[in-house]
C-alpha cells in the first residue's frame with residue numbers, strides 16, 4: 001500500500017487557568033501558542049516503518065512483518081475510536097519492552113505512535129513509511145508538547161489512511177480540515193494523550209486541534225472568539241517533570257483529603273470563570289488598569305492553589321518572586337512540578353522592564369521569551385510553507 005507524503009503541524013498551548021482542576025471536571029481556559037510541532041510523513045518502499053524524533057533522540061525502525069503480528073485481529077473503524085484498545089496496548093508494551101509499567105520519554109512517544117499507526121491501518125495492508133517530527137516546543141515542560149505530537153500523528157496517519165481527506169489544494173500554502181474531520185483527529189490525539197498522560201482531560205489536544213483560545217469543561221470545547229490581545233512572557237525553569245506523575249499526585253491528594261481539596265478545585269473553577277468574564281469585558285468596554293489588576297490577582301490566587309494541590313516547585317516560586325520584584329505576576333502553566341510558567345505583561349509594561357526581567361530570569365538559569373498567542377490549530381502545509389530551519393531538520397531523514 002502506497003500512501004501520500006504530507007507535512008502537518010500543530011501548536012503548543014498555555015493554560016491561563018484550570019490546569020489539574022480540569023481533570024476533575026472544572027473549567028479551564030487555554031490558548032494556543034505560536035510555537036509548533038511539525039511532522040513529515042514520507043511514503044517508502046523499504047517494507048519498514050521508521051520513526052525519527054530528534055527532540056528526544058529517538059530513531060527507530062520496524063519491519064512491516066513484525067508489526068503485522070501485533071494486529072492478528074481486525075481493529076479500528078472510523079466510529080470505533082472512543083477508547084484505547086487495551087489488548088493492542090498490552091501487546092505493544094511487551095513489544096516495546098516496557099517493564100514495571102514505567103514509561104520513559106522514548107517509550108511513551110513510541111507507544112503513542114504505534115498505537116495510532118496500527119489502529120488506523122491494522123484492518124488492512126500496513127504501509128511502508130517514515131514519520132519524522134520536530135518541535136519548537138520544549139518537551140515535557142508544560143506547553144502541551146505531548147498533545148501537539150499526538151495531534152500531528154493523528155492528522156498525518158488519518159490522512160494517509162484515507163479516513164480524512166487531504167485538505168491542501170495545489171495552490172494552497174496551508175489548509176485545515178472541516179469540523180467533523182477535526183473531531184476525528186482530536187479523538188485519536190486524545191488516545192495518544194491517554195498513553196502519555198494516563199488520565200488527560202483532553203484540553204491540550206483540543207487546543208492543538210482547534211487553536212485559538214478555548215474554554216474547556218468536561219470534554220466540551222467552546223472557542224472564545226472575543227478575547228483581548230494579551231502579552232505573555234513564557235519562562236521555562238528547565239526543571240524536568242512528568243504530567244502523568246503530577247496528575248496522579250493531585251488525585252492522591254484529593255483521595256487523602258476528600259473534604260479539603262475539592263473546595264480548592266471549586267475555587268480554581270471560579271477563577272477560570274471570573275477570568276473569562278473579565279477578558280470578555282475587555283473586548284466590549286475600554287480596557288482599564290482595573291481589568292489588569294483583577295487578572296493579576298487571579299494569577300496570584302491560582303498559583304497558591306496549585307501549590308496547595310502539590311504541583312509547585314521551588315524554581316516556580318523563584319519565577320514568581322523574581323517577576324514580582326518588577327511588578328509582574330506569574331503562575332505555573334500546564335502540569336507544574338517545574339516546567340514552564342506564564343507572566344502577564346500589561347500593555348504599558350515598558351520593553352526595558354521586560355528586558356530586565358528576562359535578564360533576571362536568565363540569571364536564574366531559566367529560558368525566557370515573549371510570545372504571541374492564538375496560533376492556528378492543526379494544519380497541513382505545502383513544502384514551501386514550512387520554515388527553512390524546520391525543513392532542514394526534517395529533510396535529514
Ligand SMILES: Nc1ncnc2c1ncn2[C@@H]1O[C@H](COP(=O)(O)OP(=O)(O)OP(=O)(O)O)[C@@H](O)[C@H]1O
Nearest residue numbers: 105108109135140141142143144145146243334335
Ligand atoms: N517533539 C516530540 N517528539 C517526540 N515525543 C514528544 C515530543 N514532544 C512530546 N513528546 C512526548 O510527550 C512527552 C511529554 O509529555 P508531557 O505531557 O509530560 O509534557 P508536556 O505535554 O510538554 O506538558 P503538559 O502536558 O504539562 O502541557 C515526552 O516524554 C514524549 O514522550
Ligand SMILES: C[C@@](O)(CCO)CC(=O)[O-]
Nearest residue numbers: 019020200201202334335
Ligand atoms: C495538568 C493538566 O490539567 C494540563 C496539562 O497541560 C492535565 C490535563 O488536563 O490533562
Ligand SMILES: [Mg+2]
Nearest residue numbers: 144146147243
Ligand atoms: Mg502533555
